[in-house]
Amino acid sequence: MIRIVFDTDCVACSRFVRFVLDHEIDARCQFISAWSQTGSDLAIRQGHDPRLYEISFMVLDRDRALVKSDAVLHIFTSLKAPWRWLIVLKYVPKVLRDAVYTFLARRRYAWFGRRESCFISPASLRERFVEPEGSRPVDCGR
Template structure:
């Protein structure tokens, strides 16, 4: 696991959630620098990363970004993803000026209700062969 951590940030997401899977596909499509890797919370690597940072992989309320020993979650993680994608997506990072005590409750509310609002896949999303090396 440590060796993988050195290769760049890992986004751990819910591959059964339609919104989360769409966001993962968006990252793969727009991350031209190939900075981010992805790990589904339903697979061993993603579940282990959640547990490593004290999050129950069976009931997470946030996607996380793991970069070495550092972790970002909630709205900080989402904003870091868009900041890492480059122009024009990095402009979304200006939302960091909104205090976290306002951003995070809104993020957590959406995360708790993600299946109700956006639906749930019967099976986990699978990347295209061209992106398979970026999904752990």
């Protein structure tokens, strides 16, 4: 199981989660709100300040925690072709990949928008999402 901790208020991030759901090889990703207590606890447990989520998301696979471009590349390994082939980007130097990632991440709200509690899982996929109690399905980012 790959756990993806993402910014649920970010329209671009929510669309990326929908993209992953639509293109996964199998249903092995679990999604967690970065702004939930679970998201905060996971950041701390992995040695990160929870403010990490202001500029990155986190991917957890077994005992590995990945952020920025490494997190994106790891997700690509879970996708069907041709999206899976994007893992060739691992040959781009990490410092360059992370610089591009950070540039985009810092501008994501301005370019794509932000909504309070933008992404909450659809009922048919509820078991794939760790959500706070009382959440309701919302379709945003489509």
